[in-house]
Amino acid sequence: MVRMLQFSKYFFMTMAAMFLAVPAFAQDTAATTGPNYGPLAVGIGMGIAAGLCGLGQGRATASAAEALARNPGARPGIQLFLFIGLAFIESLTLFTFALLFVRTAH
Amino acid sequence: MPIQLAFTRFLNQHFAAQVDNFLAAVHIHPAHPSAPITNAFAMELLIFAGLLLYFVVIRATLSVERPATVQHFAEMTHEFVGSQSESIIGHGYERFTAYLTVLALFILLGNLMGLIPGLESPTANPVVPLGFALVTFAYYHYHGIRANGFSYVKQFLGPVWWLYPLMLPIEIISHFARILSLTIRLYANMFAGDLVTLAFFSLIPIGIPLVFLSLHLGVAMIQAYIFMVLATVYLSMAVAHDH
Numbered sequence: 480m481v482r483m484l485q486f487s488k489y490f491f492m493t494m495a496a497m498f499l500a501v502p503a504f505a506q507d508t509a510a511t512t513g514p515n516y517g518p519l520a521v522g523i524g525m526g527i528a529a530g531l532c533g534l535g536q537g538r539a540t541a542s543a544a545e546a547l548a549r550n551p552g553a554r555p556g557i558q559l560f561l562f563i564g565l566a567f568i569e570s571l572t573l574f575t576f577a578l579l580f581v582r583t584a585h
Numbered sequence: 586m587p588i589q590l591a592f593t594r595f596l597n598q599h600f601a602a603q604v605d606n607f608l609a610a611v612h613i614h615p616a617h618p619s620a621p622i623t624n625a626f627a628m629e630l631l632i633f634a635g636l637l638l639y640f641v642v643i644r645a646t647l648s649v650e651r652p653a654t655v656q657h658f659a660e661m662t663h664e665f666v667g668s669q670s671e672s673i674i675g676h677g678y679e680r681f682t683a684y685l686t687v688l689a690l691f692i693l694l695g696n697l698m699g700l701i702p703g704l705e706s707p708t709a710n711p712v713v714p715l716g717f718a719l720v721t722f723a724y725y726h727y728h729g730i731r732a733n734g735f736s737y738v739k740q741f742l743g744p745v746w747w748l749y750p751l752m753l754p755i756e757i758i759s760h761f762a763r764i765l766s767l768t769i770r771l772y773a774n775m776f777a778g779d780l781v782t783l784a785f786f787s788l789i790p791i792g793i794p795l796v797f798l799s800l801h802l803g804v805a806m807i808q809a810y811i812f813m814v815l816a817t818v819y820l821s822m823a824v825a826h827d828h
Contacts, residue, residue: 566770570769573769573774574773577773
């Protein structure tokens with residue numbers, strides 16, 4: 480009996496998820512008349528991307544500053560790795576930016 | 586008709602017919618036959634002419650006893666790029682210094698150009714960074730093959746033979762992703778800098794946009810440096826022997 484209940488719970492959850500997903504496929508017809516969610520997408524997407532990128536860059540910079548404080552002689556190597564690391568972290572946000580710009584510009 | 590800068594209009598007035606003929610010869614038909622030269626290309630020509638003049642002047646005034654001001658500047662950039670690539674590539678870095686210096690100077694000038702009224706950054710157009718990235722891609726693969734010969738292909742394979750079929754596609758994709766990341770990083774940084782300045786200009790047209798303009802100045806220099814350093818890192822990976 481418990482098994483049956485568990486099964487039906489998962490079954491109905493799956494069905495609910497599948498029915499929820501249906502409106503997403505019908506966007507093509509609704510997009511012409513519905514409200515424009517472009518600015519919302521830009522805000523949420525850029526917010527998440529920039530916020531997490533800020534956290535990552537903050538961690539990287541903090542570690543670099545700590546390493547420099549411990550060993551000031553290693554400045555050139557640390558600086559190089561810091562710049563490369565920051566560039567790679569930042570480029571993820573820039574991918575988001577480019578995608579958002581391409582998808583919502585028109 | 587696209588919006589043209591003064592220099593682009595000047596070029597289009599004088600060379601539009603020749604450029605159209607040349608493009609027709611390679612089966613490209615520009616969207617605006619009366620203005621086939623884009624702003625980005627005109628700006629690139631400007632940088633090209635400026636750098637050519639700069640190097641010619643340096644070569645003409647080269648002197649051991651009485652170095653001129655431009656020579657000091659040229660030695661400074663050469664020293665900077667040289668020491669950078671020596672610490673990354675190590676032995677045999679000298680042959681790459683010319684390419685890396687020109688790359689850094691070209692991108693730096695292109696980035697800083699957007700700050701001068703009447704000009705715009707060619708690097709804020711995705712085609713231009715794509716060109717830099719493609720040239721860098723071809724350059725480091727050429728030097729990888731030159732330095733390692735046929736065993737260069739080992740860099741694309743894993744440490745053990747049964748990983749080869751997995752590693753080869755991954756490595757090939759990651760090498761092409763370098764083109765994408767180099768392009769998007771430079772383009773999006775320069776474009777976003779312009780856009781942020783414009784957005785704040787539309788909010789408060791006095792004073793405040795200047796802060797973002799100065800931020801853009803810093804970003805412009807950092808991005809030229811980053812592009813140069815990443816090209817150096819890719820070169821160092823390609824020419825490394827112990828893999």
